[in-house]
Amino acid sequence: MxxxxxxxxxxxxxxxxxxxxxxxxxxxxxxxxxxxxxxxxxxxxxxxxxxxxxxxDQDEFVYHEMLTHVGMNTHPNPKRVLVIGGGDGGVIREVLKYPSVEHAVLCEIDGRVIEVSKEYFPKIAGALEDSRVKIRVEDGIKHIEAHPNHYDVILVDSTEPVGPAVGLFQKPFYQGIFEALRPEGIMVAQTESPWFNRDLIRRVYRDISNIFPIARLYTASIPTYPSGLWSFTLGSKGRDPISLREEDLQAIHTKYYGPTLHHALFRLPKFVEELTGKG
Ligand code: AAT
Incomplete structure (x- = not known):
């Protein structure tokens, strides 16, 4: 047997x-x-x-594309991009698809995640070898504090809010991100499951909308994550992702994200929209 x-x-x-x-x-x-x-x-x-x-290997593209492209496409000219967490390199790979990007910084607290990903996930971590990438093995909270008015886009690819990632879901961190962003700056954070983490999504959305002039919530279908439905919260100092015209969106090679989806993203199922306080 x-x-x-x-x-x-x-x-x-x-x-x-x-x-x-x-x-x-x-x-x-x-x-x-x-x-x-x-x-x-x-x-x-x-x-x-x-x-x-x-x-x-099979569903990573959904998460990495969706954490990256909504914000990157909304920014008019992203040159300096920071990824917090994301030691597997998947978000960095997506960020490097934009020719405007000069520096893509990966700030991952655990250097072992980076090393092990390079060994076992070459299609995800391969982008970390690109000359535009700088790797910092440190706490994202400290990195943010040390770089005021520095980045165009900041993407928070963090673990669930336990251990070192607890502070990455709190208001002072989002305030720090606001200050680390240049004018027109945009942040996007992964914000867990609309089924299982409703209080967290509600709180993060409220914090980000109190700090940034524009806040938006959107979701994607990720089969191996809890409940299969995942949320992302965006904060913008400049453009609103909803008001982009189709010609503003760049043609990026993707498998999930695309211009038609971009506009559909902000039409939320009612039980998700409710979490923004507008439902
Ligand atoms: N690319 C998808 C994988 C992740 S990994 C999230 C990473 O965040 C981990 O490697 C962890 O070491 C790192 N991390 C945690 N706290 C911090 C911190 N304070 N500063 C920098 N990096 C940190 C995310 C998947 C999320 C969804 C899973 N259900």
Whole structure:
């Protein structure tokens, strides 16, 4: 009889997902978290931090494109871009698709995530070798404080709000991001599941709309993340992503994001729109 091995993530105390797995390719306890790379039959290699799915070979494109392109396309001329977290390099790969980008800084607290991703996820982490990329292994909160009026776009690709990522979901951090952005600056943060993290989304949306003149919430379908529906919160000092014309949007090679989707994104399902206080 063939042995079947299954990975389970308890996404809430009462609900989870399972994936049939092959080999475990890597396991270690870093200074910050446990780090695993496992082979799944359905989604290919999977990066797991503290028992939570961070990315998989098959569906990574959705998350990385959607965290990146809405903000990058809304900014008229993004030259300096900062990614906080995101040690796998997926968001950096998407950022580098814009010819205007001169510097793409990756600020990841755990250097081991970067090294292990380079080894096991070459299609995701390969972009980290590009000469426009600068890697800083440090806390995103400290990096933001040290760079006032410096960046055009800041993308927050963080773990769930536990351990070192707790501060990345709090108002002083968003205020710091506002100050680290130049005029016309835009931020986008991953903000968890509209099913399981409703209070968090409501609070982050309120904080960002109190700091930035424009705040927008949008979602994407990511099968390996809790509930499969994921949210992103955008803050802008300048342009509103809703008011872009189709000709303002750049032709970027993507698999999920595109100009038609860009405009549809802000028509939210009612139970999600409610979280913005406008539903
Ligand atoms: N690209 C998708 C993968 C991630 S990884 C998020 C990264 O944020 C982790 O590598 C973690 O080490 C890093 N991180 C956590 N706290 C900080 C901090 N304070 N400063 C810098 N980096 C930090 C995200 C997936 C999210 C969704 C999963 N369900």
């Amino acid at each position: 063939d042995m079947e091995l299954w990975y389970t993530e308890k996404q809430t105390p009462d609900f989870g997902i399972q994936a049939k797995i092959g080999r475990t390719l890597h396991h270690e306890q870093t200074e910050y978290q446990s780090l695993d790379v496992i082979e799944t039959k359905q989604f290919g290699r999977m990066l797991v931090l503290d028992g939570m799915v961070m990315t998989t």
